[in-house]
Amino acid sequence: MKNLVLRLSILCALLLAKPTVAEVVTVYTSAGFAPLMLGDGRGMYPDLIGYLNQRKLGKLTFRLQYMPRKRLQVKLEDGSIDGMVIGMMPEWFDDVEQKKYLWSASFASDRHALVSLAAKPVSPDTPAGLVGASVGLTLGYHYPGIDGWLASSRMLRSEGASDEKNLEKLLLGRLDCVIVAESMARYFIRAHAMSSRLHVAILASPPTERRMLAPHNYAAAFGQIAPVLKKLKDDPAWQRIVATYQ
Incomplete structure (x- = not known):
């Protein structure tokens, strides 16, 4: 009888338990040029999103989506953006002090x-x-x-x-x-x-740094992704991916 009660208790607990639901985070890019984005769906940005998903950061799943630069700028300014943005610099958004948005460390640079x-x-x-x-x-x-x-x-x-x-x-x-x-x-x-x-x-100019930008309401998700991006330049696995585009 005790075994039956125990089994019924376990069954009820399983039935009432909430399934783990992944949180899908959209990562926007306005880049439409190689090697960041290629016409066949490959590119450094799609590969980086795949890399982040392989790291299994909690319940987060990242999805890359293109958005034209002007529309992206408007959505950031009016606060309607529903995700993060990859490959941006604070200087491009009048946010040198990094207070308007959350900014990751630079994970790549260009000239x-x-x-x-x-x-x-x-x-x-x-x-x-x-x-x-x-x-x-x-x-x-x-x-x-x-x-x-x-x-x-x-x-x-x-x-x-x-x-x-x-x-x-x-x-x-x-x-x-x-x-x-x-x-x-x-x-x-x-x-x-x-x-x-x-x-x-x-050209003689400061390097263009590529960072991840996130609105403050994405602080929880950003807190999981930022440490990974900070160590990206020192990760041999990621450097092997980068080398395929050089």
């Missing part, structure tokens, strides 16, 4: 590069050669650290839909040079075997 044709290289160290040159920029993008240099260079700005489109225009001779992230330039050159056709000059 701006001036890409031109190897047959007709454009050098940032030769100001006279910049005057009147057409430079491809991406529509809606900010270029912190080089805005002043751009304004004084007297180059003719041409805004395109994406970095890739600007590089295609460069190869067609419709632009004299293009400003892109160094990682993007290196990946494009390797993926398309363009080392003999394109010239890359690194």
Whole structure:
């Protein structure tokens, strides 16, 4: 009789127990260029989300979703964003003191590069050669650290839909040079075997740091992800993933 009562008690406890429900956290990105995001669904950001999910951080499951930069900015400013944002800098959101949002440590860094044709290289160290040159920029993008240099260079700005489109225009001779992230330039050159056709000059500017941003109402989830991102640069497993895009 005692065994029967015990079994019934265990059965009732199992029936009444609440199932563990995973909390899905959407991570937004406005990046649409390689190697951060590739057209086939791969890229450093999708791989990072996969890496975080493999770490099984409590009940959290992360899902990456693209959102255009302007819409993302509006949602952050009006407080309607329903998730975190990957790959941002405090300087881009007037939050140098890091009070408006929660910010992770930098998990990657990049630099701006001036890409031109190897047959007709454009050098940032030769100001006279910049005057009147057409430079491809991406529509809606900010270029912190080089805005002043751009304004004084007297180059003719041409805004395109994406970095890739600007590089295609460069190869067609419709632009004299293009400003892109160094990682993007290196990946494009390797993926398309363009080392003999394109010239890359690194611009003198502070590095672009990639961080995770979270609204304060996501503090609990952010508290689990932030320590992992802080150690990311020292993780051999993650560095092996990064190496596939270099």
